[in-house]
Amino acid sequence: MRLSRSFLPTLKETPSDAQIVSHRLMLRAGLVRQTASGIYTWLPAGLKVLRNIANIVREEQDRVGAQEVLMATIQSADLWKRSGRYDAYGPEMLRIKDRHERELLFGPTNEEVITDVVGQELKSYKELPQVLYQIQWKFRDEIRPRFGVMRGREFYMKDGYGFDIDYKGAVDTYRKMMLSYLRTFQRLGVRAVPMVADTGPIGGDLSHEFLILAPTGESGVFYDGALDTLDWLADPVDVDKSEDLEKFFNNVSSYYAATDEKHDDKAWESVPVERRREGRGIEVAHIFYFGTKYTKSMDITVAGPDGAPVHPEMGSYGIGVSRLVGAIIEASHDEAGIIWPDNVAPFKAVILNLKVGDETCDTLCEALYAKAPERFLYDDRSDRAGAKFADADLMGHPWQIIVGPRGAKEGKVELKRRATGERFELTVNEALTKVLSA
Structure with a gap:
C-alpha cells in the first residue's frame, strides 16, 4: 500500500478523551474512530490487525479439531426464556422488538443459540464430542464505556462451546482449549498467563482467565515468577490422548497464578519469596466449564451408551479479539508509539x-x-x-x-x-x- 493513497489518518495531538495508552495510540495511529459511545469504526490499518489476530485464533482452534460456525447477531428472546436468563441478565442486554412485536435481542453471548442448534441435530453419544466456535460481533450495553476498545459496548469476540457426553470428556475438551489458547497467544507475540478464576454462581473448579500483564490492567494478579520464562509448549501434546492433555494441564497448574478473587494466601506462601509476583492484568480470554446448566434448562438430551437420555456436558471458551488489539498495545509500546509483534502488525x-x-x-x-x-x-x-x-x-x-x-x-x-x-x-x-x- 502506498501511504500517499492510503486512508491512514494519523494524529499529532493526543485526543483529550483518551484515558489510557492503547486508546490514545489507536486514535493517533489511525486504527479506529469513535462513532458512538463505546462503538468504533475500524479503519484499514486497524482492520488488518483485527483480521490478523482473528486468523491466528481461527487456525489454532481448527488445529485442535474445533469447527467454525457463524451465528446471527440478533437472537430470539424465547431461547433466553427457555434457559431462564432473559430476565436475569440485566440492563447490559440490548432488548428490541420487530415490527410484529416479537421480542428480540442483540446477542451478548451465544450459549442459548448453540445449545438449541446442537439439540436439534445431535441425537446420540456417538456424535460427541463437538466443539463449535465463531468469531462474531457482540453487544453489551456497558453503563460507562471507557478505555476505547478495552471496555466498549460493541466488540469482536471468538466464542466457542464444547459438548461432551460426560465429565471426563468435558475436562479433556477444557484442557484442549487451554492448549489452543496458549499456542494462540504465543503466535500473537504476547504472554497471557492462565490464572485460576472465580466460577461465579454456577460453581465448579474449572475456570481460567488469561491475562496479559500490564500496569493498566483492571484485575489484581498474583503469580509465580517462573511463569515469566516458562515455555508451556516445549513438550509436544497429542490432543487426542487424555494422558497427554492431563500431563500438560498439570504442568501449567503446578505454578501458582490467580486473580484477586481466587487468591489463596496459604498456597501463596509455598511460592519461594524471590519468585512471588504481584501486579495488574488485562483479561483477554476466559475458559469455563459449566456442565449441564443449559442442556438441562433447555431440555436437550442425546441417547447415552445404554440408550437412556443424557444431558451433554458443556463448556464455553472465549477470546476477546478486538480487546486484544488494545491489550497488545498496552503491553507493547514506548513513548514514540506502538510496537507491533510481527504476526499482528498491519504491515510487515x-x-x-x-x-x-x-x-x-x-x-x-x-x-x-x-x-x-x-x-x-x-x-x-x-x-x-x-x-x-x-x-x-x-x-x-x-x-x-x-x-x-x-x-x-x-x-x-x-x-x-x-x-x-x-x-x-x-x-x-x-x-x-x-x-x-x-
Whole structure:
C-alpha cells in the first residue's frame, strides 16, 4: 500500500478523551474512530490487525479439531426464556422488538443459540464430542464505556462451546482449549498467563482467565515468577490422548497464578519469596466449564451408551479479539508509539523514501515495494524525513526500510528494528531476506 493513497489518518495531538495508552495510540495511529459511545469504526490499518489476530485464533482452534460456525447477531428472546436468563441478565442486554412485536435481542453471548442448534441435530453419544466456535460481533450495553476498545459496548469476540457426553470428556475438551489458547497467544507475540478464576454462581473448579500483564490492567494478579520464562509448549501434546492433555494441564497448574478473587494466601506462601509476583492484568480470554446448566434448562438430551437420555456436558471458551488489539498495545509500546509483534502488525515493514523525486531513491523503493506490496507500506509522501520517522514509530511497523540518496547509489538501505531500535546497513536482498523471514 502506498501511504500517499492510503486512508491512514494519523494524529499529532493526543485526543483529550483518551484515558489510557492503547486508546490514545489507536486514535493517533489511525486504527479506529469513535462513532458512538463505546462503538468504533475500524479503519484499514486497524482492520488488518483485527483480521490478523482473528486468523491466528481461527487456525489454532481448527488445529485442535474445533469447527467454525457463524451465528446471527440478533437472537430470539424465547431461547433466553427457555434457559431462564432473559430476565436475569440485566440492563447490559440490548432488548428490541420487530415490527410484529416479537421480542428480540442483540446477542451478548451465544450459549442459548448453540445449545438449541446442537439439540436439534445431535441425537446420540456417538456424535460427541463437538466443539463449535465463531468469531462474531457482540453487544453489551456497558453503563460507562471507557478505555476505547478495552471496555466498549460493541466488540469482536471468538466464542466457542464444547459438548461432551460426560465429565471426563468435558475436562479433556477444557484442557484442549487451554492448549489452543496458549499456542494462540504465543503466535500473537504476547504472554497471557492462565490464572485460576472465580466460577461465579454456577460453581465448579474449572475456570481460567488469561491475562496479559500490564500496569493498566483492571484485575489484581498474583503469580509465580517462573511463569515469566516458562515455555508451556516445549513438550509436544497429542490432543487426542487424555494422558497427554492431563500431563500438560498439570504442568501449567503446578505454578501458582490467580486473580484477586481466587487468591489463596496459604498456597501463596509455598511460592519461594524471590519468585512471588504481584501486579495488574488485562483479561483477554476466559475458559469455563459449566456442565449441564443449559442442556438441562433447555431440555436437550442425546441417547447415552445404554440408550437412556443424557444431558451433554458443556463448556464455553472465549477470546476477546478486538480487546486484544488494545491489550497488545498496552503491553507493547514506548513513548514514540506502538510496537507491533510481527504476526499482528498491519504491515510487515514500512519503506521510507527520504528523497522522493530522486531517481535512484525512487527506483530502489519501487523495486522493494514490488517484492511484497501486500505486506509493505510504502511512504512515498514528499514530507520531511522527521515526519516520516515519527509516523513510522507511531504506527509500530516491526521493520523500517530506510532509503536515502547516499545508500541508494551503492544499492544499500538502512534497516531498523522497531522493537529494539537496532539498525543495520544492508544490501537490498539482505534486507528483504531479514524482513520477510522474521
